[in-house]
Amino acid sequence: MKKILILGHTGYIGPVVINHLKNKYYICGVDTNWFKARINKKNYREKYVSNKNIIKDIRNFKLNELNFIPDAIIYLAAISNDPMGHEFKKVTKEINSNCCVKIAKEAKKLGVKKFIFASSCSIYGAAGNTKKKESDKIQPLTDYAKSKVISEKKLEKLSSKNFKIISLRFATAAGYSPKLRLDLVFNDFVVNCITKKEILILSNGEPWRPLIHVKDMALSIEWAIEYTTKKNFLAINIGSDKWTFRIRDLASKIAKSLGKAKVKLNKNNQPDKRSYTVDFSLFKKIAKNFQPRENVKDAAKVLAKNILESNYDFKNFRNSTKFIRLKTLKNLQEKKLINKQLFWIK
Numbered sequence: 001m002k003k004i005l006i007l008g009h010t011g012y013i014g015p016v017v018i019n020h021l022k023n024k025y026y027i028c029g030v031d032t033n034w035f036k037a038r039i040n041k042k043n044y045r046e047k048y049v050s051n052k053n054i055i056k057d058i059r060n061f062k063l064n065e066l067n068f069i070p071d072a073i074i075y076l077a078a079i080s081n082d083p084m085g086h087e088f089k090k091v092t093k094e095i096n097s098n099c100c101v102k103i104a105k106e107a108k109k110l111g112v113k114k115f116i117f118a119s120s121c122s123i124y125g126a127a128g129n130t131k132k133k134e135s136d137k138i139q140p141l142t143d144y145a146k147s148k149v150i151s152e153k154k155l156e157k158l159s160s161k162n163f164k165i166i167s168l169r170f171a172t173a174a175g176y177s178p179k180l181r182l183d184l185v186f187n188d189f190v191v192n193c194i195t196k197k198e199i200l201i202l203s204n205g206e207p208w209r210p211l212i213h214v215k216d217m218a219l220s221i222e223w224a225i226e227y228t229t230k231k232n233f234l235a236i237n238i239g240s241d242k243w244t245f246r247i248r249d250l251a252s253k254i255a256k257s258l259g260k261a262k263v264k265l266n267k268n269n270q271p272d273k274r275s276y277t278v279d280f281s282l283f284k285k286i287a288k289n290f291q292p293r294e295n296v297k298d299a300a301k302v303l304a305k306n307i308l309e310s311n312y313d314f315k316n317f318r319n320s321t322k323f324i325r326l327k328t329l330k331n332l333q334e335k336k337l338i339n340k341q342l343f344w345i346k
């Protein structure tokens with residue numbers, strides 16, 4: 001059985017990846033565990049917890065602390081969205097770029113064969129109406145997107161015949177995870193439908209956004225673990241045309257799936273600069289059996305069901321210190337539980 005190391009395994013995506021890979025691989029995870037809230041505690045241990053679970057900041061972690069050499073490393077750990085990247089600029093570079101490269105260097109020395117990096121389609125920036133291909137110019141607009149570009153560039157240099165690196169440029173994540181996030185457009189719309197019977201779109205609704213369900217992200221990670229290629233470094237867009245929407249159309253689809261919610265547009269709002277469409281044809285071509293399988297209607301219903309069954313009150317969810325990542329970190333700082341560099345204070 002292959003041994004997989006996941007760095008950042010207790011965030012939004014990590015538990016869903018663990019659930020997907022668990023029966024096929026031995027999984028060890030390392031995470032500092034900033035985000036403890038679980039929307040749903042049912043079956044958590046059986047479904048979403050790795051074989052070995054290390055709670056530690058990876059800025060202070062060395063691979064030789066493990067008693068095995070992983071067959072593949074999946075680097076999910078990050079300051080993982082634009083608002084957090086803006087608030088914690090220095091730490092974003094430290095974790096998303098410097099620490100990633102430090103661990104990749106160690107991995108190469110130890111003889112790890114594969115390193116999988118969670119990158120983002122947001123590195124294409126304001127891309128206009130042409131679908132962005134992997135070979136197109138990248139224009140990262142935010143500190144978060146810039147940190148992903150720096151890592152990709154350095155990882156490409158490190159990659160070699162015996163140390164293959166795949167950078168998965170993910171579309172925006174969506175859907176149910178027990179570690180729910182409500183700072184994501186799809187999930188935000190679902191909660192709005194349930195709590196307010198109305199989706200108020202913050203932009204003018206025009207921007208294009210490619211999305212991907214978390215379960216389909218996990219599927220693509222399985223693909224990346226198994227994929228063999230002559231290329232030392234591969235950067236690949238992960239998503240699908242089926243899940244690429246204008247924001248207003250996404251809102252209508254979700255509202256329709258969940259019943260009688262209204263969709264309200266704010267026509268006076270400035271267009272959102274982060275409008276882009278992405279070309280997923282390479283992924284379609286080389287990962288035929290790992291293409292996104294989820295559909296919007298079911299994804300909205302599953303998420304809605306879990307929200308309705310949970311004990312949390314979602315009325316004021318945009319200020320939630322449990323499910324909005326930036327609020328969680330700021331709350332931990334205010335309570336003096338983590339410091340400026342986001343290390344736990346003992």
Ligand SMILES: NC(=O)c1ccc[n+]([C@@H]2O[C@H](COP(=O)([O-])OP(=O)(O)OC[C@H]3O[C@@H](n4cnc5c(N)ncnc54)[C@H](O)[C@@H]3O)[C@@H](O)[C@H]2O)c1
Nearest residue numbers: 008010011012013031032034057058077078080118170173
């Ligand atoms: N969610 C999305 O829409 C999306 C889209 C594209 C790419 N990605 C990327 O996928 C990855 C996972 O995303 P997510 O949504 O699960 O993010 P998340 O913020 O929910 O989880 C990240 C996890 O990394 C951990 N972490 C951060 N810094 C750490 C450190 N120094 N030491 C140990 N653990 C640390 C956190 O505790 C957290 O559990 C990220 O790299 C993100 O940039 C996410």
